[in-house]
Amino acid sequence: MTFVPTVVGSGVAGYAFLKRTRDVQQNLFEQNPLIAREATQFSDKLKDIQTSDQLMEDRTLLKVALGAFGLDDDLDNRAFIKRILDSDLSDNKSLANRLADKRYLAFAQAFNFASDDGPRLLQERTADELTVKLQALQSSDDLLADRSLLRASLERFGLEGNLSNTYFLKQVLESDLSDENSFANRMPDARLVEFAKAFDFFGKEQGKSKLDTIVDTFSGSFDTITTTADLLDNPVLLEEALQIFDLDDIYTTDFLTNVLNSDLNDEASFVYSLEDDRFARFAGAFSFNTPVLDENGDPALDGDGNPVVEKSRLQVLVEAASASSGSLDSPDDFLDATALRDAALDLFGIANTVASRGLVERILNSDPEVATSLVNVYPDERFTALFNLFNFREPETARVYPEGFVEQVTQNYLDRQFEIQVGESDPTMRVALALERELKQVVDAGTSNDASWFSIMASPPLREVFEGAFRLPSSFGSIDVDQQLSVLKSRAEQFYDTSEVADFVDPERLESLRQSYLLSSSAQSLGSSSGANIASIILSGF
Structure with a gap:
């Protein structure tokens, strides 16, 4: 059964309803079997x-992709759409960049087939405060610790009844x-899987x-571990510290006390009597x-005669990693981050020389999956420990959405399909x-102000809004562009104190523009004006 939206009244009142x-109403519309099937397939x-x-070959996928940008009418215009998708967006002369209708540019930018940068998130739907927090x-602990955020998240999936069952939710959220056979997949309620999938905490942890x-564990903790006893009394920090050097947590407290209390400036200290250099x-x-x-x-000694205290090597590493502004996706990223690189080499006792850095580069660039690669055959375990600090992977060759x-x-x-259905009842709505x-799509294109006005002229719905709000006759479009x-710029200044298109996305000005359009459409105050009176309208202060 076709969904028929309910539109009560017209103009401002109809829009308010x-x-x-x-x-x-849109929720009911989305339950339409055809619409639901198209969305699921996409x-x-x-x-x-x-x-x-591949996109062009799948009609359903292409239909949804085009429809998301209001380009439904181009579904069978395949040669043209192919040229849009393959446009080089770095070239101002490419087809997508040259078209006045910026929907085509937004379409090409989103899928971005012509660039190695891959697809881009759209900017059409403004992220609300909840979305920003969720991202x-x-x-899972971050989410479970914020009760209001947890409640809002559960409500999105109809799972608010589980709000107090945090142990259960933790198992769901951390499922692979x-x-x-993972916990969420064994639950009879499929919404729990969707809930876990939305956050993908398991994937983030992996x-x-x-x-x-190390950074997550030790950040903000160094003021609380100034002595050996402090560290030994904190099992979480102690275990993480031991794992950095691939040491097990099986040692007695007395043994670890002797290790940690060793004076590393004294060759006769306890730690140097051990055969294992990791201690x-x-x-x-x-x-x-x-x-x-x-x-x-x-x-x-400092000026007051007190022993000079410096930050520990681990603290220096944590602070350098926290302060690092760039990503660490490759060995080169690490080697270029001077402070972090030096702190890591110092932590593992690797001499900071040109030769050692060259060896580090070769080891970090080796493939751990190959048995004969340098990281697997080099005898000095310090370099292996350094390698294990990171999770470098080969860059993805496939497009990742x-x-x-x-x-x-x-x-x-x-959203657009619902609007189309509404338009069947009332095009103005x-x-x-x-x-x-x-x-917003016109403004986000980042073109000059005049170019933005030309884009408005090229967009039938935007032209209709501005012509209606500015009280221009239907024959206005027949005069010189x-x-x-x-x-248009003159009327914008007259009615809204600005001729800048970007200013119309301001919420108050946008709502005023919409209201003026609806009032104009409802009253049809101008009616159908003839070409003969265009000049008088232009010259008047109407």
Whole structure:
């Protein structure tokens, strides 16, 4: 059964009703079997689309993709759409860049087939505060610790009844969804799988490097571990510290006390009596009982005669990693991060020389999956420990759609299809619903102000809004385009105190524009003006 939206009244009142009931009405619309099937197919199959040809070959996927940008009428215009998708967006003369209708540019930018940069998230749907907070979450504990955020998240999936069952939710959120026997997959409620998939905490945890874990564990903790006893009394920090040097947590407290209290400046200290050099590096990470020496080899004193205290090697590493502004996706990224590189070499006792850095580069660039690679055959375990700090992977050769891309395109398609259905009942309501998105798309294109006005002229719905709000006759579009530009800018200044298109995305000005359009459409105050009176309208202060 075809969904027929309810539109009560027209003009401002009709729009107010539609805006108030949109969520309920659109939810009913999205339950239409055809619409639901198209959305599901797009969500399931897009990840396998690697080229524009593959997208063009699947009519359903292409229909949803085009519909998400309001380009439904181009579904059979295949040669033209292929040229749009294959446009080189870095070339101002490419087809997508030259078209006045910026929907085509937004379409090409989103899928970005002509660039190695891959697909890009759309900008049409503004992220609300909740979405921003959810995107910042890194673990299930982060979500479970924020009760209001947890409640809002559960409500999105209809799972608010589980709000107090945090142990259960933790098992769900940390499930490996690729394992059919994982906790979430064994639950009878399919919404729990969707809930876990939305956050993908398991995937985020798997993607973390040992360095990430060290930073997460020790950040903000160094003021609380100033002595050996402090560290031994904190089992979480102690275990993580031991793992840095691939040491087990099986040693007695007395043994670890002797290790950590060793004076690393004294060759006769306990730690140097051990055959395993890792214990010396473990003790050196904290240097609890190792004074800073002056140039004469004596304990260094400050101006007040107190022993000089320096940050531990581990603290220096954590702070350098936290302060690192760039990503660490490759060995080169690490080697270029001077402070972090030097701190890591120092932590593992690797001499900071040109020769050692060259060896580090070769080891970090070796493949751990190959038995004969340098990282697997080099005898010095310090370099292996350094290698294990990171989680370097070969760059993806396949196109990867960013998180949220499929959902965003699908939702934009559903939004526009609902608006089309509304337009069957009242075309004015469709235009009013789409105004913010269409106008923002023009502004986001980043072109000059005049070019933005030309884009408005090229967009039938935007032209209709501005001509209606500016009280221009229906025959206005028949005059010279440069004269149209002049009139539109003049009327914008007259009615809204600005001729800058970008200013119309301001919420108050946007709402005023919409209201003026709806009032104009409802009253049909201008009616149908003839070409003969255009000049008088232009010259008047109407």
